[in-house]
Amino acid sequence: MSPGLLMVLGHLWSLPNTVIGLLFGLGGRYRFDRANRVFVVRGGGVVWLFDRLGYAGMCVGDVVLCAYDLPTRSPGVYRHELVHATQARLLGPFYLPLTLIGYALGFFLYRANPHDASPLEIWADIASGNASSNAYLWHLRKRHLP
Numbered sequence: 001m002s003p004g005l006l007m008v009l010g011h012l013w014s015l016p017n018t019v020i021g022l023l024f025g026l027g028g029r030y031r032f033d034r035a036n037r038v039f040v041v042r043g044g045g046v047v048w049l050f051d052r053l054g055y056a057g058m059c060v061g062d063v064v065l066c067a068y069d070l071p072t073r074s075p076g077v078y079r080h081e082l083v084h085a086t087q088a089r090l091l092g093p094f095y096l097p098l099t100l101i102g103y104a105l106g107f108f109l110y111r112a113n114p115h116d117a118s119p120l121e122i123w124a125d126i127a128s129g130n131a132s133s134n135a136y137l138w139h140l141r142k143r144h145l146p
Contacts, residue, residue: 005019010089014061017088021063039063059084079128110136
């Protein structure tokens, strides 16, 4: 199977997630990042939540939601969100339920920061080169140092 066909199948498999992401971005400014094949939405419906949670961005399907120009101002965070887009393409309609299950698991693993203890967040931090900013991984390293 060609890489192009696999990419198209991944986008189709993730389409339910992408539709939800586009709905979350209603009222924001949409643009398409051709290089990474994602929509980037600044502002919109859920951005008010980012300030309360301390998030710079969030990815739902092939949609990166952000309060500011994430690719320019926070490229490491943007790379992290792009890993979530890849996860959504691989997991398809299971992505969002698995995300929620991962946060629940994170709550049991590391109550100080359940978000960072979620398996999908750990995957995204490692794959994007941001493992050093993951509080749960830092906690594990600290516990296992001599």
